[in-house]
Amino acid sequence: MQPTADFDPAHLAHSLLRRSRQGALATLMAGSGDPYCSLVNLASHLDGSPILLISRLALHTRNILADRRVSLMLDERAEGDPLEGARVMLAGRAEEVADGEREFVQRRYLAAHPSAEAFVEFKDFSFFVIRPSGAHLVAGFGRIVDLKPAQFLTDLGGADALLEAEPGAVAHMNEDHREAMNLYATRLLGADSADWLCTGCDPGGMDMQAGRATLRLDFPERVSNGTELRKMLVRLAGEARAKGQGKEE
Numbered sequence: 097m098q099p100t101a102d103f104d105p106a107h108l109a110h111s112l113l114r115r116s117r118q119g120a121l122a123t124l125m126a127g128s129g130d131p132y133c134s135l136v137n138l139a140s141h142l143d144g145s146p147i148l149l150i151s152r153l154a155l156h157t158r159n160i161l162a163d164r165r166v167s168l169m170l171d172e173r174a175e176g177d178p179l180e181g182a183r184v185m186l187a188g189r190a191e192e193v194a195d196g197e198r199e200f201v202q203r204r205y206l207a208a209h210p211s212a213e214a215f216v217e218f219k220d221f222s223f224f225v226i227r228p229s230g231a232h233l234v235a236g237f238g239r240i241v242d243l244k245p246a247q248f249l250t251d252l253g254g255a256d257a258l259l260e261a262e263p264g265a266v267a268h269m270n271e272d273h274r275e276a277m278n279l280y281a282t283r284l285l286g287a288d289s290a291d292w293l294c295t296g297c298d299p300g301g302m303d304m305q306a307g308r309a310t311l312r313l314d315f316p317e318r319v320s321n322g323t324e325l326r327k328m329l330v331r332l333a334g335e336a337r338a339k340g341q342g343k344e345e
Contacts, residue, residue, distance in 0.1 A: 103235070103238075103239050105233050105235070105239070105241040105243060105247075106243060106247040106248050107314075108182055108184075108233065108235055109184045109231055109233050109243055109247070109248040110144060110248045110249075110250070110300075111312050112170050112171075112172065112182060112183070112184050113140055113144040113145075113146065113170065113184070113186075113248065113249075114140050114144060114301070114303050114310075114312045115303075115310040115311065115312055116138060116140075116146075116170040116171075116310075117137060117138065117139070117208055117209070117308070117310060118135060118136065118137055118138065119135075119136060119138055119146070119168045119169055119170045120133055120134070120135060120136075120168070120169040121133065121134050121135070121136045121148070121156055121166060121167075121168050122166060122167040122168070122169070123156045123159035123160055123163070123165075123166050124159055124162075124163045124165060125155075125159055126158055126159050126161075126162035126163070127162075129163075132155060132156065132159055134154070134155070134156045136148055136150065136156070136168075137149070137208075137209050137212070138168075138208075139204050139205040139207070139208035139209065139295075140204070140208075140296065140303065141201070141204065141225055142204075142250065142252060142259060142262070142296070142298045143249045143250045143251075143252050143298070144248065144249045144250050144298075145225050145226055145227060145228065145249065146168055146186070146225070146226045147193075147201055147204060147205050147223060147224070147225055148190070148223065148224045148225075148226065149205055149209075149212055149216065149221055149222075149223055149224075150221065150222065150224060151218070151220045151221050151222075152220045152221075152222065153220050157222075160190045160224065164189040164190050164191065165187075165188075165189055166187075166188065166189065166190045166226060167185055167186060167187045167188075168185070168186045168188075168226055169183060169184075169185050169186075170183060170184050170185075170186070171183035171184075180236065182233070182234070182235035182236070182239075183233075183234055183235075184231050184232065184233045184234075184248075185231065185232045186226060186228045186230075186231050187228065187229050187230050187231070187232075188226050188227050188228040188229045188230075189226070189227050189229070190224045190225070190226050190227075191224060191225055191226075191227055192222055192223070192224050193222070193223040193224065193225060198223060200263075201223045201225070202216060202223065203263060204295070204296055205223065207266070207293075207295035207296060207305075208295050208305065228245050228248075228249070229245065230242065230243065230244060230245065231243040231245075231248055250298050250299060250300050251299070252298075252299065254320050255298075255299045255319075255320045255321075257320065257321035257322060258297070258298070258299060258319060258320055258321050258322060258324070258325060260322075261321065261322030261325065262296070262297050262298070264322075265294075265297050265322060265325055265326070266294050266295070266296060266297060269294040269302075269329070270293050270294055273329075273333075274291070274292070274293075276329070276333040276336075277292040277293065277294060277304060278290070278292050279333055279336035279337060279340070280292070280302075280304065280311075280313050280332060280333070280336055281304060281306070281311055282336075283336040283337075283339045283340055284313065284332065284335065284336050284339070285311050285313060287309070287311055288309075290306035290307070290309065291306055292304050292305070292306045292311070293305055293306065297325060299315075299318045299319055299320060300314060300315055300318060301313050301314040301315050302315075302329075313332070315328050315332075
């Protein structure tokens with residue numbers, strides 16, 4: 097089935113990855129290989145790969161440790177018939193996060209799920225990242241597409257300086273620029289006014305959250321370091337303010 101001309105499947109899959117906070121995780125039962133499905137919370141790595149925080153006491157974790165092949169279903173959680181909304185199924189392998197990367201992954205996960213701080217240090221809990229091998233996107237009639245990882249993950253090549261600056265940039269936005277965050281949400285993305293927080297930045301955009309609501313602010317151009325990120329956020333804040341002035345006039 098071929099998609100319609102106005103459909104951008106790569107962008108939609110990418111957006112679902114960035115905005116989703118829960119998903120249905122399918123694993124293979126250790127020993128029998130029978131399918132097993134469970135509900136999990138998730139956040140996104142810098143490239144968009146899903147981050148999971150799961151307990152070794154859970155059956156799905158034991159399954160992963162025996163066979164790393166998994167699939168993950170994400171959907172828009174739109175009102176009405178859920179089958180009318182977009183959803184994406186990722187296939188790939190779940191890899192346990194090494195000690196050297198844990199602090200970074202933990203920070204991104206807790207930004208999306210602050211309540212997890214109560215048990216994140218429990219010895220039986222570990223972080224896993226799903227490394228996708230492909231995706232199957234369904235977004236309505238004529239909008240069913242298979243995608244390769246390069247089409248929906250963010251290319252991090254040449255962005256080492258941005259990765260180093262990202263934690264400080266996120267903290268700075270949340271501590272000093274909450275007004276700008278609300279402007280991005282309301283005037284650039286059409287969302288309701290709320291206490292919007294930045295949960296992460298990457299070369300292609302910024303992730304935002306207010307309670308259970310999530311947004312993705314895509315950058316018009318790729319950024320690769322802290323200076324470019326700052327200039328981009330200032331530029332977008334100016335565009336948001338200009339939109340507000342236009343409405344008032």
